[in-house]
Amino acid sequence: MSNNNSWDWDTGKRLVADLEPWHNEFSYMEEARISPHGENIAAIVKNEDMEFTICSQGADGSFITWENSYDKIWNLKYGPDNRLSALISDMAEWTVSTDDTPWENTYDFAWDMTFNPAGTHVSVSTQKELQYSVITNDVPWENSYSRLTDMALSPDGNHTAAVVETIPVLESEIFKFRKGCYSVAVDGTPWGTNFMNVWDPVFSWDNARVAASVRTNYQDYFIAVDGKTWNKSFTSVWMPRFSPVDKSVTAPVKTNGKWFLAKDGDIVWDRGYHQLWHHFYSRDGLKIAAIVASEFGKWTLAVDDTPWEITFSQYLTDAVLSDDGKRAACVFKDDNKWGIAVDGGAWEDKFDMAWKPVFSPDGRKVAAKVEINGAYHVVVDGTVFKTAYDHLESPVFSSDGSKLLIKGIEKNRYHREIISVKGGL
Amino acid sequence: MTESKAVKDTAIDDQGIIKGIEQLSPEKIERVINQVLKSETGARLKTYVDTCVHCGLCSDGCHYFLAHDRDPKYSPAAKVKQTLWEIIRKKGKVTPEFIENAAVVAYTQCNLCKRCAMYCPFGLDIAYVMSVMRRICHKLGVVPLYIQDTAHSHSVTKNQMWIKDDEWVDTLMWQEEEAQDEVENLRIPLDKEGADVFYSVIGPEPKFRAQLIYQAAVIMNAAGENWTMPSMPGWDNSDMCMYTGDYEMMERLKKAHFEAAANLKVKKIVMGECGHAFRSVYDMGNRALGWKMPPLEVIHAIEYYNDLFVKEKIKIKKKFDRPVTLHDPCNIVRGRGLHEMSRNIVNATCKNFIEMTPNREHNYCCVAGGGVINCGPPFKNARVDSGKIKAEQLFAAKAKGAEVVIAPCHNCHGGLEDIIHHYGIDMELKFFGDIIYEILELPE
Ligand code: SF4
Ligand code: SF4
Numbered sequence: 001m002s003n004n005n006s007w008d009w010d011t012g013k014r015l016v017a018d019l020e021p022w023h024n025e026f027s028y029m030e031e032a033r034i035s036p037h038g039e040n041i042a043a044i045v046k047n048e049d050m051e052f053t054i055c056s057q058g059a060d061g062s063f064i065t066w067e068n069s070y071d072k073i074w075n076l077k078y079g080p081d082n083r084l085s086a087l088i089s090d091m092a093e094w095t096v097s098t099d100d101t102p103w104e105n106t107y108d109f110a111w112d113m114t115f116n117p118a119g120t121h122v123s124v125s126t127q128k129e130l131q132y133s134v135i136t137n138d139v140p141w142e143n144s145y146s147r148l149t150d151m152a153l154s155p156d157g158n159h160t161a162a163v164v165e166t167i168p169v170l171e172s173e174i175f176k177f178r179k180g181c182y183s184v185a186v187d188g189t190p191w192g193t194n195f196m197n198v199w200d201p202v203f204s205w206d207n208a209r210v211a212a213s214v215r216t217n218y219q220d221y222f223i224a225v226d227g228k229t230w231n232k233s234f235t236s237v238w239m240p241r242f243s244p245v246d247k248s249v250t251a252p253v254k255t256n257g258k259w260f261l262a263k264d265g266d267i268v269w270d271r272g273y274h275q276l277w278h279h280f281y282s283r284d285g286l287k288i289a290a291i292v293a294s295e296f297g298k299w300t301l302a303v304d305d306t307p308w309e310i311t312f313s314q315y316l317t318d319a320v321l322s323d324d325g326k327r328a329a330c331v332f333k334d335d336n337k338w339g340i341a342v343d344g345g346a347w348e349d350k351f352d353m354a355w356k357p358v359f360s361p362d363g364r365k366v367a368a369k370v371e372i373n374g375a376y377h378v379v380v381d382g383t384v385f386k387t388a389y390d391h392l393e394s395p396v397f398s399s400d401g402s403k404l405l406i407k408g409i410e411k412n413r414y415h416r417e418i419i420s421v422k423g424g425l
Numbered sequence: 426m427t428e429s430k431a432v433k434d435t436a437i438d439d440q441g442i443i444k445g446i447e448q449l450s451p452e453k454i455e456r457v458i459n460q461v462l463k464s465e466t467g468a469r470l471k472t473y474v475d476t477c478v479h480c481g482l483c484s485d486g487c488h489y490f491l492a493h494d495r496d497p498k499y500s501p502a503a504k505v506k507q508t509l510w511e512i513i514r515k516k517g518k519v520t521p522e523f524i525e526n527a528a529v530v531a532y533t534q535c536n537l538c539k540r541c542a543m544y545c546p547f548g549l550d551i552a553y554v555m556s557v558m559r560r561i562c563h564k565l566g567v568v569p570l571y572i573q574d575t576a577h578s579h580s581v582t583k584n585q586m587w588i589k590d591d592e593w594v595d596t597l598m599w600q601e602e603e604a605q606d607e608v609e610n611l612r613i614p615l616d617k618e619g620a621d622v623f624y625s626v627i628g629p630e631p632k633f634r635a636q637l638i639y640q641a642a643v644i645m646n647a648a649g650e651n652w653t654m655p656s657m658p659g660w661d662n663s664d665m666c667m668y669t670g671d672y673e674m675m676e677r678l679k680k681a682h683f684e685a686a687a688n689l690k691v692k693k694i695v696m697g698e699c700g701h702a703f704r705s706v707y708d709m710g711n712r713a714l715g716w717k718m719p720p721l722e723v724i725h726a727i728e729y730y731n732d733l734f735v736k737e738k739i740k741i742k743k744k745f746d747r748p749v750t751l752h753d754p755c756n757i758v759r760g761r762g763l764h765e766m767s768r769n770i771v772n773a774t775c776k777n778f779i780e781m782t783p784n785r786e787h788n789y790c791c792v793a794g795g796g797v798i799n800c801g802p803p804f805k806n807a808r809v810d811s812g813k814i815k816a817e818q819l820f821a822a823k824a825k826g827a828e829v830v831i832a833p834c835h836n837c838h839g840g841l842e843d844i845i846h847h848y849g850i851d852m853e854l855k856f857f858g859d860i861i862y863e864i865l866e867l868p869e
Contacts, residue, residue, distance in 0.1 A: 028610045031617060046610075072598065074615060075656070109591035111656065127591045149582065149590065149658070171587055174441055174573045178566070182581070197580045199677070218564060218671060236673045257464055275715035277680075293715035315720035317687055333720065353619065353690050371619070 007037045007405070009398050013417040017041045017057035020412045025063070026055065034393050035078040038407040038416040042084055044073050054086065054100070057414075066100040075111070081119030087111065096124055096138075103138040110135075114153045121157025125149075133188070134160045141188030148185075150200060154207040161186045161201040161210045166194055184212050184227070191227030198224075204242040211240040211249045223251045223265070230265035238277045245285035252276040252290065261290065261305070269305035276302075278317075282325025289328055291316050301330050301341070308344035318356035322363030329357040329366050340379070342366050347382040355394050360401030365421060367395040367404060378406055380421060397421075439803040441570030442528050449521040449565060457564045458517035461557065470557055473549045474510055477502060483551065486544035488789045489534055492813040501541040501551040504530050508558040528567045531558035533804045534811075537668070537795030538755040543786065552795070556670065563670030571801025575665040578628075580674050583681050584661035585628030594656050596631040600639045604646075608867060611646050613638070616689060617653035622729075623691040623721075624654050625682065627663035627699045627835055634835075637697065640862040644730075647868055648738040652695075659685025662696050664705035668796030672713055679710030686721050693722035695729045698856045700756035700834035701794065707761065725757050727833055730857055731766040734773040740866040741774060748777040749860075750819075750827035752841060753788035754834035762786075767833065767857075774860050779827040781818050789815050791832070793840025805843070812844040819850050829853045831860065 016039065022029060028046035035041070042056035051069035054076065058064040072089040079085060085098040093106035096113065107126040114123045123136040125148060132148035133141045136157065147165035154160070167181040180194035184201045195214040202211055211225045220233035223240045240251035253262040259276035261269035269276070269290075279290035292302045298311035301319050315333035322328070329342040337350035340357055353371040360367075367380045375388035378395050389408035396405040402422040408415060462470070484490045484500035493499045498507075508527040512519055519527075537552035545551075562568055568576070578587045588596075594615070601613040614620065624645065630637050645652045654660060659681040666674035683706075686694050696703055703725050711719045724732075733739045751771055757763045764785040771778050781788065792812040797804070819830065819841075830845075830852050832838050838854055845852055 030612075030614075074594075074598075109595060111591055111594055125590065127589070132589070147581070147589065165581075171578070172570060172574045174570055174577060175444060177574075177577050215673075218566070218673075221673070236676065296715055297717040299715070313717070315687065315716075336722075353692070355690065 003399070004037065004396065004405075005399050007398075008039070009403050009405075009418055011403065011418045011420055013415050015061075015413060016416050017063070017414045018061060018412065019409065019414060022055055022063055023412065029055070030076070032391065032409070032414070033076050033078055033084075034407045034414070035082040035084070036080055036396070037082050038393075038405055040078070040082065040084070041414050042076065042078075044076050044086070052088075054084065056084070066097075068097070068100055068102065075113050077113060077115075079115040079119035079122065080117060083119065085113060085115075085122055087113060087124070094126075096122060096135075098122065103135070105135055105138055105140055107135075112151050114151065116153050116157035117155055118157070121153060123151060123153045123157075123160050125151045125162065132164070134162055136160055141185070143185065143188040143190075145185065150198075152201045152203060152210075154203040155205060156207045159187055159203065159207055161203065163198045163201060163212070164190060166190050178217065180216065184210055184224075186210050191224075193224070193227040193229075195224070200239040202240060202242065204247075205244045209242070209247075211242060211251075213237045213239060213251070221253075223249060223253075223262075225249055230262075232262075232265045234262075241279060241281065243285055244281055244283070250279060250288065252279060259292075261288065269302075271302075271305050271307075273302075273307075274298075278319065280319070280321070282321045283323045284325060287321060287325035289319055289321050291319055291330070299332070301328055301344075303328055308341070310341065310344055310346060312341075318354075320357055320359065322359040323361055324363050327359060327363050327366075329359065331356065331368075338370075340366070340368055340370075340382075347379070349379070349382065349384055358394060358397060360397040360421075361399055362401040364401060365397070367397065367421075369394045376408065378404070378408075380404070439569050439800070441568050441573045442525060445528075445562075445565065445567035446521045446525045449524060449567070451518065451520065454519060454521065454524060454565065455517040458512055458519070458561055461561050461564060462513070462517070465560065466557055470509065470554065473551075473554055474505065474513055476547050477505065477549055478547075480546070483541035483545045483549070486541040488536075488540070488792065488814040489811050492811045499534065501535075501545075504535055505551060505554050509554050512558075512561075524562065524565060524567055527558055528562045528569070531555045531562060532569050532572065532668075533797055533800050533807065535795060536755070536790040536792060536797050538790035539759050540755070540787075540790065543759070555795075559668065560670035560672065568669050569800035569804065571803075572665055572669055572796050572799040575799055576669045576671050576674060579661075579664070579666050579678055580671075583658035583678060585663045585665055586632040588628060588631055588661075590657065593631055593660060596635055597638065597654060597656075600635050600642065604639050604642050608643060608646055611642060613642050614653045615656045617651075619690050620651050620653035621692045622650055622652035623686040623689060623694045624652055624697070625660055625662040625686075625694055626697040627702050628661045629663075629835055630697060637856065637858055640858045641697065643867070644733075644739065644858065644861055644865065647865055648733050649868075650738075653689060653691065655685045655689065657685065662694075662702040662706055663699065664702060664710060665796055665799055667705045667709050668701070668799065675705065675710050676713050679706060679714055682706065683711075683714075683720055691721070693724060694719075696723065696725050698726045698833040698835065698858060700754035700760070701796070701836055704756040704760055725761065725763060725833075726857065727757065727763045727766050727770065730861060731769050734770065739861070741861075741864040742866045743864060744776045745774055745829075745860050745864050746776045747828045748779055748826045749775045749829045749831055749855075750779045750781045750822035751784070752781065752791065752830055752832040752834075752837055753785055754832065754837045755788070755790050755794055757834065758788060759786050767831075770857055770861075771831065774857075774864060775831075777826070779822050779825045781822045781827075783818075789818060791815055791834075791837040791840030791844070793836045793843075798836055798839045798843075808840070809843050809847045812840065812847070815841070816844050816848040816850065819845065819852060820848070823850060823852055827852065829855055831855050831857060833857050
C-alpha cells in the first residue's frame with residue numbers, strides 16, 4: 001500500500017459529496033467507488049445520450065463527468081495512488097482509461113485490471129483476434145498466445161507473468177494435453193518447460209523470480225520456480241509464496257492424506273492438517289500464518305505451525321498479521337454468524353458479514369468494517385461504533401496508529417471522517 | 426487400434442479408454458489400485474463390499490437393469506461384481522482388459538443416481554462403489570475421451586466448456602444489453618461486493634443457453650434482488666472432475682467457486698438449475714476440502730424460486746396453461762429433498778400438473794446423470810437405449826395429457842431431450858426459469 005502520511009489526518013467529519021443530485025441527474029448509476037485517501041468518489045453513469053461515462057465529485061459540492069463517454073465502461077477502480085481507472089469500450093474496441101486518459105492500444109477485450117502496491121502500474125489481460133496477451137501502462141507484451149489466464153504483476157510493476165498455452169491444444173486432444181501444453185510467460189517470454197497444468201504464478205519480492213503451482217500428470221503436483229520444479233512431488237499443492245527475507249519459496253502441500261507447509265520442497269510445518277491454505281508472511285518475513293483445518297470441519301489460524309485452540313465450524317478467511325508479526329486476526333463464520341477473532345479469541349459481537357481486519361501499524365489496535373441488519377459499522381477492538389452507514393469502506397489507520405480514517409455514505413451523503421483512537425475509545 | 430473385448434462387445438469406439446488401456450501394465454494397475462484402496466477408501470468400501478449378500482433386491486431399483494430386460498449384468502450388484510469386488514478379491518492383480526470393462530461399467534452404465542440404495546435392505550451405496558472405480562480409472566488414465574476433455578477444461582479455465590475469461594464477461598454484457606431492450610437499465614451486476622445473492626451457473630449456460638442468464642437477470646430484477654455475478658473464474662459451479670474421479674481438481678474448482686463468492690462478501694450462493702453441480706457444491710466438493718456443509722449458504726434455483734413465491738417477491742400475469750409434468754432430478758431430490766418445493770413452484774405457476782410415476786425420491790434418472798452424457802457420442806446409443814424406462818414414464822404422463830416436461834437440471838435436459846427425440850415422444854422440455862420468465866409480470 002502507498003504511504004498515507006501525506007493524507008489529511010486532521011480530525012473531524014467532512015462532506016465530500018452529496019450523491020442526491022447525482023441520482024437525480026442520471027437515470028443509470030452504478031455503485032460508487034471511493035479513493036483510498038477518501039478525497040474522491042466516483043461512479044459509472046449514463047449521460048443524456050445514454051452513453052457510459054464517469055461521474056465524480058467536483059469543487060464546492062457539484063459533480064463533474066469525464067469528458068469522454070463510451071459504449072461501455074466496467075471495472076471502475078481507484079488504484080492505491082488514488083488515480084481512477086476503468087475498462088472502456090468504443091466501437092467494440094477495449095482499453096484502459098486512467099483519469100479520463102485512454103491508452104492508445106486497443107483490444108477486442110480487456111479484463112483483470114491489476115495494480116502494483118504503489119499504484120504506479122496498471123496491467124490488464126487482453127484479447128485481439130483471438131490471441132491473448134498482457135499490457136502494462138499501455139506497453140504490451142511482444143508475444144501473444146492462444147490462451148492466457150492468471151495474470152500477475154510484480155511488486156515494482158515492471159514485470160508481468162501469466163499462465164499461457166504454449167502448444168495450442170484442441171479440445172478433445174486429451175493425450176496431447178497430458179504431455180504438457182502450458183507454461184508461465186514472464187514479460188511475454190515463456191519458461192522453457194511445459195506442464196499439464198499451471199496455476200497461480202507469483203513474483204518474488206525482488207521482482208526477479210516467479211513461482212507457480214503445476215502438475216505434470218494427474219498424480220504429481222509440484223511447485224515450479226522459474227520453470228524448474230521442486231525435486232519432490234505431492235498429491236496436491238496450493239499457491240506458493242516467496243519469503244520476503246531470503247530466496248526461499250513456501251507452499252501448502254498434501255502428502256499421505258494430510259496438508260503441510262513445505263519450503264523449497266521440504267516439509268517445514270510437520271504437524272499435518274486436514275486442510276492448509278492461504279499462508280502468508282509477516283512484514284518482516286519472520287513469521288508465517290496460514291488458514292488451517294485442524295480436523296474435518298474445524299477451522300482456525302496457525303502461526304508458525306501452532307494453531308489457535310479455538311476453532312470455527314464454517315469458514316475462516318481474511319487472515320492478517322500485525323506488522324511485527326506478534327498478533328494475528330481473521331474473519332470467521334460459525335453458527336451461521338460472522339465474527340472477528342484476534343490472537344486466538346473471538347470478539348463477542350457477531351455480524352451479518354465482516355471484512356478483513358486491519359491492525360494499526362504499531363499492532364496495538366484492530367479495526368474492521370462489519371454489517372449488522374443491513375447497515376455497515378466500524379468496529380475497533382471489539383467495540384461497534386454506533387454510526388450506521390449505507391456504504392462503508394474498510395477503515396484505515398494513520399501511520400502512527402493514533403487516528404482512523406472512516407469513509408462512509410449515509411443517506412446519499414459521503415463523508416470523510418478522521419477520528420482519534422489514541423489511548424482507547 | 427486395439428480391438429479389445431469391451432469394445433467388441435459394446436461396439437464402442439472411445440479413444441480415451443482404448444488408448445488409455447494401451448498405456449497400462451499389470452504392475453501399474455496393481456500399484457494404483459492398492460494405493461487408492463489403502464489410502465482413500467477405508468471402512469466404507471469394505472463394509473459395502475462385505476455386507477452385500479447378493480440378494481438382488483436392488484436390481485429392480487436400477488433403470489439399466491429394467492431397460493435391458495432384466496439382464497443380470499446390469500443389476501447394481503453385478504456392477505460391483507464386475508469392478509471392485511473382483512479387484513479386491515484379486516488384490517489389484519487384474520488385467521488391462523478387466524480395467525477396460527470396469528471403466529465402461531463405472532463411467533457409462535451407472536448414473537451414480539443412488540436409486541438402488543433406497544431398495545437395498547442395507548442401504549448399500551453402489552454409486553459410491555462406482556465412484557471408487559472411477560477414481561482408480563482416473564489415476565490409470567483410462568477415462569472416456571469426452572468427459573476427460575471436459576475435466577481438462579475445468580483444470581485450465583475452471584469452467585466446463587473451455588470458455589475464456591473474456592468470453593464469459595462478454596456474454597454477460599451481451600445478455601445484459603439484450604435484456605435492457607425489455608427492461609430499461611436492467612443490470613447483471615459484476616463483482617458487486619456485499620450483494621445478497623451470488624448467482625452461479627454451469628459452463629454450458631454462457632456457451633449454449635445464454636438466454637437462461639438473460640431470464641435469470643429479468644427474474645432477479647423483478648424480485649428487486651441485490652445480486653451479482655463474478656467476472657473472474659469461480660463463476661462455473663459445474664464439476665466433471667467429480668465424475669472422472671479427479672478429486673484434486675474437484676477441490677481446486679470448489680475452492681475457486683466458494684472463494685469467488687466469499688471474496689465478494691455475499692450472503693448466499695444461488696445456483697442455476699443444475700443437479701450435478703449442486704451435488705458437487707453441497708456434498709462432494711465442500712466435504713473433500715474439509716467443510717461439513719458448504720461454507721457459505723448455497724441454495725438451488727428451486728429453493729430460490731420457491732422463496733420468491735412464498736415471500737411474494739414476484740408476481741405472475743397468469744398461470745402457464747399447457748399441461749405440465751415434472752422430472753425430479755436425482756441430485757436435488759434424492760440428494761437434497763427438494764421435491765415438495767418443486768411442486769410448490771409448479772402449483773404457483775402452472776394450471777394443470779400431471780405427476781410422473783414413480784416420482785419424488787423414487788423417480789428414475791434421465792440416464793444422463795453421473796457424467797454419463799458427458800462421455801459423449803461413443804456411448805450415446807447405449808445411453809438412449811437405457812432410457813427405455815424413462816421413456817415409458819414420459820409416455821404415461823403424455824397419455825394423461827402432459828405436453829411439457831419441467832426438468833430443473835441441465836443434465837436432465839440433455840438426457841430427456843435425447844430420449845424424447847429417440848422414442849418420438851413429442852413433448853417440450855422446460856426449466857422452471859423458462860416458465861417463470863414466460864408468465865412473469867414485469868414491475869412498472
Ligand atoms: S446408482 Fe443408479 S444407475 Fe447406478 S446402479 Fe444404482 S440405480 Fe443403477
Ligand atoms: S440389495 Fe443390497 S445387499 Fe442385495 S444385492 Fe443389492 S447391494 Fe447387495
